[in-house]
Amino acid sequence: MSIDAAPESAETPKPSNFIRDIILQDLQNGKHGGRVHTRFPPEPNGYLHIGHAKSICLNFGLAQEFGGKCNLRFDDTNPSKEETEYVDSIIEDVRWLGFDWEDRLFYASDYFEQLHDWAVQLIRAGKAFVCDLTAEQVREYRGTPNEPGKESPYRNRSVEENLDLFARMRAGEFPDGSRTLRTKIDMASPNFNLRDPVMYRILHAEHHRTGNQWCIYPMYDYTHGESDSIEGITHSICTLEFEDHRPLYDWYVENLGIHHPQQIEFDRLNLTNTMLSKRKLLMLVQKGIVSGWNDPRMPTLSGMRRRGYSPEAIRQFCANIGVSKTNGIIEFSLLEYYLREDLNARAARVMAVVDPIKVIIDNYPEGETEQLEAVNHPDHPEMGNRLVPFSKTLYIERDDFREDPPKQYYRLSPGREVRLRYAYFITCQRVVKDPVTGEVLEIHCTYDPATRGGNAPDGRKVKSTIHWVSAEHALDMEARIYENLFLAEGGGDDDFLASLNPNSLVKMAGKIEPSVRTAPAGTRYQFERVGYFCIDPDSSPAGLVFNRTVALRDTWAKIDKAQKPKG
RNA sequence: UGGGAGAUCGUUCAACGGUAGGACAGCAGACUCUGACUCUGCUUAUCGGGGUUCGAAUCCCUGUCUCCCAGCCA
Numbered sequence: 001m002s003i004d005a006a007p008e009s010a011e012t013p014k015p016s017n018f019i020r021d022i023i024l025q026d027l028q029n030g031k032h033g034g035r036v037h038t039r040f041p042p043e044p045n046g047y048l049h050i051g052h053a054k055s056i057c058l059n060f061g062l063a064q065e066f067g068g069k070c071n072l073r074f075d076d077t078n079p080s081k082e083e084t085e086y087v088d089s090i091i092e093d094v095r096w097l098g099f100d101w102e103d104r105l106f107y108a109s110d111y112f113e114q115l116h117d118w119a120v121q122l123i124r125a126g127k128a129f130v131c132d133l134t135a136e137q138v139r140e141y142r143g144t145p146n147e148p149g150k151e152s153p154y155r156n157r158s159v160e161e162n163l164d165l166f167a168r169m170r171a172g173e174f175p176d177g178s179r180t181l182r183t184k185i186d187m188a189s190p191n192f193n194l195r196d197p198v199m200y201r202i203l204h205a206e207h208h209r210t211g212n213q214w215c216i217y218p219m220y221d222y223t224h225g226e227s228d229s230i231e232g233i234t235h236s237i238c239t240l241e242f243e244d245h246r247p248l249y250d251w252y253v254e255n256l257g258i259h260h261p262q263q264i265e266f267d268r269l270n271l272t273n274t275m276l277s278k279r280k281l282l283m284l285v286q287k288g289i290v291s292g293w294n295d296p297r298m299p300t301l302s303g304m305r306r307r308g309y310s311p312e313a314i315r316q317f318c319a320n321i322g323v324s325k326t327n328g329i330i331e332f333s334l335l336e337y338y339l340r341e342d343l344n345a346r347a348a349r350v351m352a353v354v355d356p357i358k359v360i361i362d363n364y365p366e367g368e369t370e371q372l373e374a375v376n377h378p379d380h381p382e383m384g385n386r387l388v389p390f391s392k393t394l395y396i397e398r399d400d401f402r403e404d405p406p407k408q409y410y411r412l413s414p415g416r417e418v419r420l421r422y423a424y425f426i427t428c429q430r431v432v433k434d435p436v437t438g439e440v441l442e443i444h445c446t447y448d449p450a451t452r453g454g455n456a457p458d459g460r461k462v463k464s465t466i467h468w469v470s471a472e473h474a475l476d477m478e479a480r481i482y483e484n485l486f487l488a489e490g491g492g493d494d495d496f497l498a499s500l501n502p503n504s505l506v507k508m509a510g511k512i513e514p515s516v517r518t519a520p521a522g523t524r525y526q527f528e529r530v531g532y533f534c535i536d537p538d539s540s541p542a543g544l545v546f547n548r549t550v551a552l553r554d555t556w557a558k559i560d561k562a563q564k565p566k567g
Numbered sequence: 568u569g570g571g572a573g574a575u576c577g578u579u580c581a582a583c584g585g586u587a588g589g590a591c592a593g594c595a596g597a598c599u600c601u602g603a604c605u606c607u608g609c610u611u612a613u614c615g616g617g618g619u620u621c622g623a624a625u626c627c628c629u630g631u632c633u634c635c636c637a638g639c640c641a
Binding site for chain 1: 568569570571572573574577578579580581583589590591592599600601602603604633634635636637638639640641
């Protein structure tokens, strides 16, 4: 019984935002001929994470809403950091999230020749020059926030000399870092981006697509606007840190006299206790702190997919977090809310015990087995029923028994009667303990045969219903219980490794009802009263492995914690 | 002590000169063969100071705080 057996939870209408308002206004004014064309422009230097999902949903969502188009374009101008593996993963992840770029899969590297020609055009117009300053010298010449920069001594080379030098840069005559092509703008500008920014640098590196065809590579600022322009992008949506780059973006398309898309900046996603820096995520992978980019603890889309997140839940989250220019941090519980909302509506229910303790029904016949009927989803009768085996020896959750029940605890304890879900009422008679450690080893109970199926003919009530599995029939499983990778709210911004959560992964030896035996990896379930779980790719019939996607909300845990504030 | 941007419940988004509203979180109940789900109710906010106006979160002035920018990264 897979999650897909249930209908999708409805996606509610998205709230508006300032970018949508701008587009609405542009449409009204007939700007861009009434077209809406966006793009999602990842650099293939890492895996996509939940922060990218916000951008993907925004760009593709806006295009969808206004009958426009959204391209997928790789911003691959730095061969030293980019790899095909990342390209492949990004394509897979955007698709998985549920978006389609049709035949519009592009690469900035597709435009290298055009970009080069435009650079020549700028040189001819006296607006670009080849500079022989070293990287350190360029930094010194750039000035500081308080003082203007100094002009490069090479700034006034003749057009002919610049043309010649640039051609030789391309031809590979010069070593890495020896020269750059720079735009001639204004070394006194208060905006550093306009202090004669570098357009091309020399990099004798193999590019994942163009191989060794080039040894000069264009910089982001020189590439991005033109790529947008070539593709006929109308609204170029990016994050806040590019606000200072907009004047340069505008400068290039204006001075080249080409189609001028409008750059609009919005706030990137921040999530509590979550680190969303590709650089640091890469470090976690390289240091082996996580098992890979798709470790279920990673905030990457591939990690979340493996963990059991549904694309619908992520989309719903992205649609509701809002888009603004405020630098904020979203509480992780909001993501979990949308996750649970989707999973609750769709995941088949099953009984599994994550931390088992043995229960023996003393008055139940030895060797007997009954098949008891359980519903697969309380809200979806069409998902059907299944039979769950019951016998004399069972496992229940260790946490569902207390020898000394605290106030408001109404699960199993000595002398108390509870219901075994879909089965019988049982009453705890006594416990067997380890004589040395005092640990409870077995709980002995009696059952009331008249309560078969879970209802008492005399109408008596029990305070609690607990889940169980039959010891003889249950399957062994490993339950991987995850918590946030980072303890610090900011995701450990500063010394992020110091903030690592030592309990981010705990493996439990659990037991699960046999109905899941043949389910494929990726199947999502609700373990009743415990949480949502998903079969991990590591799982096999010989060794079932489940990832806890998210726990169920747990009111009792709150009460319990409040009662003993030590925690 | 340059430039750019932003400040509204604990968090986040809205209100676009006319009753500060929603979501999450929290708290209290109801319901329940999942202490889940669902439902009901409640608490809590306009960064400070001046103006303009019948009326200001919104307009003006001023101050404060936060974020981003000195890669041949994106």
